[in-house]
Amino acid sequence: MxxxxxxxxxxxxxxxxxxxxxxxxxxxxxxxxxxxxxxxxxxxxxxxxxxxVTSKSPHYIIKLACDKPKTGKDKKFDIPCFNGNANFRYGKWGDEALAPKYMWDDGRFTCLKFTKNDELPVAYQVASDSSESLINYHLEKDTMILHGISKEFRLRLGKQVLGLRSDDAISSGYNEKATSINGTRELNYD
Structure with missing residues (x-):
């Protein structure tokens, strides 16, 4: 500590x-x-x-055991939001300067991989009535992970606008691992 x-x-x-x-x-x-x-x-x-909290039958000792970090030999090539089934079929139009290097979805999340020094745009999900709403996202290294899939997204930065569309978005539905993040940790109690 x-x-x-x-x-x-x-x-x-x-x-x-x-x-x-x-x-x-x-x-x-x-x-x-x-x-x-x-x-x-x-x-x-x-x-x-x-x-x-206090309890009549407390645990006097709680030990937390964590897996040791993997060595370089054990590491897999880790791609965000890839569960073995990915849709890379996205079309784009508008300001190419905003275009991600790669874009794909796995049925639950949509990933936009940018060049390392790119200024990141704001991502919007486009509804069927063409209205736009902000979509939640998080970053993993140089990949923007949008929390959802959609037929259409728009990226905006200043006056620049880029449209992204896929009619092949995968809808996987069920979450087999019961989590929304990779690398969940278990607490082991002795």
């Missing part, structure tokens, strides 16, 4: 006594009803969120 990129935050700091020693966090309830939350971030980029 002493590294600059790790830390801890607690909702009601007066309700709990906290001591940190190396990778260990010691907690002791002080208040009569000390229910609060605790968030711990590690220097490995992990974030743990806890709900702290």
């Amino acid at each position: 002493s590294a600059l990129d790790s830390g801890m935050g607690i909702g009601d700091a007066q309700a709990w006594g906290i001591d940190v020693r190396g990778n260990n966090v010691f907690l002791k309830p002080i208040a009569e009803k000390p229910e609060t939350n605790l968030i711990i971030t590690t220097n490995k980029g992990r974030t743990y969120s806890f709900q702290l």
